[in-house]
Amino acid sequence: MQGYIKYTWFVLIFVFVVILAGGLVRMTQSGMGCPDWPTCFGKWIPPTSADQLPPDFEKYLRQQDIDHTFNVYHTWIEYLNRLAGALLGLFILIHVGYTLKLFWKTNKTVVAWSVGLLLLTGFQGWLGKKVVDHNLAVVKITIHMLVALVIAAIPLIILHIVKPATARVNKVLLWLTNAAILLVIAQIVIGTDVREQIDEISKAYHYEHREAWIAPLNNLFVVHKISAFAVTGLCIYLFFQLLAVPGMAKQAFLLLATLLGAMAMGLIMAYIQMPAFAQPSHLLLSSILIIVLLSIRLHLQPRL
Ligand code: HEM
Known part of the structure; x- marks a missing residue:
């Protein structure tokens, strides 16, 4: 086995x-x-x-x-x-x-x-x-x-x-984890739309002038940025709650690390001229983030 x-x-x-x-x-x-x-x-x-x-x-x-x-x-x-x-x-x-x-x-x-x-x-x-x-x-x-x-x-x-493996928690924590999963999925879907816009913009610039790729993005990018802070608030709250749950510390730290990593790469793209390395890093860290959240959810069971 x-x-x-x-x-x-x-x-x-x-x-x-x-x-x-x-x-x-x-x-x-x-x-x-x-x-x-x-x-x-x-x-x-x-x-x-x-x-x-x-x-x-x-x-x-x-x-x-x-x-x-x-x-x-x-x-x-x-x-x-x-x-x-x-x-x-x-x-x-x-x-x-x-x-x-x-x-x-x-x-x-x-x-x-x-x-x-x-x-x-x-x-x-x-x-x-x-x-x-x-x-x-x-x-x-x-x-x-x-x-x-x-x-x-x-x-x-x-x-x-x-x-x-199960960790018993109260129903509120369970629902907050569900909410975080849904929010991150929405964030990823909006993110792929932002990415599609970047595809168009970067093509128009012949894949040069990276510093100019962010400005033409439409309001969905504003939504992506605002909801990123909602995701961050919720995940940081979950992090502190999970630290107090026996056996969940490792996953709590993984959650914090992937969240901060995805956020950092997003902010670097938006405010430091869209360096190429940040694109695949943002994608990878966002993908790991949702899987870490799912893993946490699978571990949690309602307290009897
Ligand atoms: C935890 C929060 C976040 C998640 C889960 C997330 C997720 C994603 C995903 C999945 C994509 C599509 C990537 C691709 O298909 O290659 C994306 C694109 C993007 N996101 Fe985020 N994002 C987050 C926060 C942010 C923040 C805070 C910013 C900037 C302030 C940002 C800026 C961008 C940009 C500029 C793109 C287009 C990237 C590209 O064209 O390669 N994101 N996001």
């Missing part, structure tokens, strides 16, 4: 590796580095120089939103991102096999979650293709983000089923 628990943790952490890889693709504007899917310039291993391009390469370049020339750096960053996604699929397939072996006879719920994880990851791959087909169309990016978070949540749920 210890091996299964460790492997499930590994899958969970690898989901964040894939989320980070996606953020790095965007930071470097490599999204269209492979204009086709699942192949890249019609090949399984993409070209490393322009002379290796297929004869019909112009057909691919026409689909790109920025380069319109072959850029080996963009192509390989996007390719490694896809490789990470494919590896995640393989690791999840192994997880299903491992789950069937251990739990087929004893716990069908765990089997259902593991199979669900595989199906959802397949759906995410299909959605990834749609995002490429429509040149990173906006609504699909938000769905892609939310599906990624559900994919991260499933290993956590499995871990909780096979190794339940």
Whole structure:
């Protein structure tokens, strides 16, 4: 069982590796580095120089939103991102096999979650293709983000089923945790809309003049900033409450660290000229924040 628990943790952490890889693709504007899917310039291993391009390469370049020339750096960053996604699929397939072996006879719920994880990851791959087909169309990016978070949540749920840990708390704390989860999900959805606006603005600036990207954002960005302070207030209150609950100190500190990290990266983007590193960091820390909150919620039970 210890091996299964460790492997499930590994899958969970690898989901964040894939989320980070996606953020790095965007930071470097490599999204269209492979204009086709699942192949890249019609090949399984993409070209490393322009002379290796297929004869019909112009057909691919026409689909790109920025380069319109072959850029080996963009192509390989996007390719490694896809490789990470494919590896995640393989690791999840192994997880299903491992789950069937251990739990087929004893716990069908765990089997259902593991199979669900595989199906959802397949759906995410299909959605990834749609995002490429429509040149990173906006609504699909938000769905892609939310599906990624559900994919991260499933290993956590499995871990909780096979190794339940509970901390008894009053109902108010339980509801405040639920409220924090809903608020952070709303914050993430609004954040992806802000990100879509940044995509448009940065494209108009040919991905230069980062200091000018924030000013044209519409009122949703104001909402994003205000609700960030509501999230902060609620999470800091939860932090102090959880410190007093036996066995919850580690998760309380993780909550505080990811919250402050996500906030810091947001503020750096908004007020210190949008440095590139802050974009994937903000995305990664926000994704970990919601998973930490979910983990806390799974641990809490109403006091009898
Ligand atoms: C805990 C609070 C916060 C959460 C959970 C959060 C979450 C998010 C998420 C998920 C995105 C989309 C990222 C992507 O798709 O790459 C985003 C984008 C963004 N957020 Fe936040 N955010 C928070 C606080 C803030 C604050 C305080 C600011 C600034 C004052 C801020 C500024 C931005 C900006 C500028 C973007 C666009 C980033 C980009 O284009 O890469 N955020 N946020």
